[in-house]
Amino acid sequence: MTIMDAQSKIIRASHQIDMNDIIREGNPTLRAVAEEVALPLSDEDIILGEKMMQFLKNSQDPVMAEKMGLRGGVGLAAPQLDISKRIIAVLVPNVEDAEGNPPKEAYSIQEIMYNPKIVSHSVQDAALADGEGCLSVDRPVEGYVIRHSRVTVEYFDKNGEKHKIKLKGYNSIVVQHEIDHINGVMFYDRINENDPFKIEEGLLLID
Numbered sequence: 001m002t003i004m005d006a007q008s009k010i011i012r013a014s015h016q017i018d019m020n021d022i023i024r025e026g027n028p029t030l031r032a033v034a035e036e037v038a039l040p041l042s043d044e045d046i047i048l049g050e051k052m053m054q055f056l057k058n059s060q061d062p063v064m065a066e067k068m069g070l071r072g073g074v075g076l077a078a079p080q081l082d083i084s085k086r087i088i089a090v091l092v093p094n095v096e097d098a099e100g101n102p103p104k105e106a107y108s109i110q111e112i113m114y115n116p117k118i119v120s121h122s123v124q125d126a127a128l129a130d131g132e133g134c135l136s137v138d139r140p141v142e143g144y145v146i147r148h149s150r151v152t153v154e155y156f157d158k159n160g161e162k163h164k165i166k167l168k169g170y171n172s173i174v175v176q177h178e179i180d181h182i183n184g185v186m187f188y189d190r191i192n193e194n195d196p197f198k199i200e201e202g203l204l205l206i207d
C-alpha cells in the first residue's frame with residue numbers, strides 16, 4: 001500500500017486502528033527513514049495522530065482491548081501503520097499507589113509528537129530491567145535494550161506549536177523506542193548480540 005492508501009483508510013471517521021493495521025517485522029517500511037511532516041499540519045496528519053492516540057487508549061482499556069483484540073501499548077509510530085511519516089504517539093499511565101488509590105494524574109506522558117527529534121542526551125545509558133516489546137514484533141526478545149538515560153526532545157504538537165521537553169526514566173525509554181521507529185531502527189538492534197544481559201559500568205536499570 002502507498003502512504004496515501006494506508007492513511008486515507010485509517011483516518012476515515014468510522015475507522016478505529018486495530019492490530020490488522022499494524023505491520024510486523026520484515027515489512028520494509030519498518031526499516032525506512034520516515035519523511036518529515038509538512039507544517040502547518042494537514043487535517044489528514046492531525047487526524048492520524050488522534051487515531052494513533054485513540055488506539056493506545058483502547059489498548060489500555062481492558063474492555064476495549066478484549067473486544068478489539070488489541071495488545072496493550074504505550075507508544076505507536078506512524079511507520080508501524082505502513083505510513084512512513086515522522087509522527088509518534090505516547091501514552092504512559094500512572095499506577096495506583098500501594099493502598100490502591102488512583103493517581104492524581106492519569107498519565108505521566110500523553111502526547112502526539114510531529115517531527116520529534118532528540119536534541120541532546122545524557123552520557124549515562126539506561127535500559128528497562130524487563131526488556132522491551134513492540135506491537136510490530138510477535139515474539140519475545142530478551143536482553144537489555146541500551147538507550148540514553150535522559151533525553152531532551154523537540155517536537156511540534158497538533159497545533160503546530162514547538163515544544164522542548166526533558167525526559168528521564170520510563171518515559172525517556174518509551175519516546176526513544178518510538179523515535180527509533182521513524183528512523184528505521186528496531187528495539188533489538190540495541191541489544192548486545194553476544195551478551196544480551198551485559199551491564200556496562202554506569203548502566204541504569206529501570207524497573
Ligand SMILES: [Zn+2]
Nearest residue numbers: 133134135136
Ligand atoms: Zn515498537
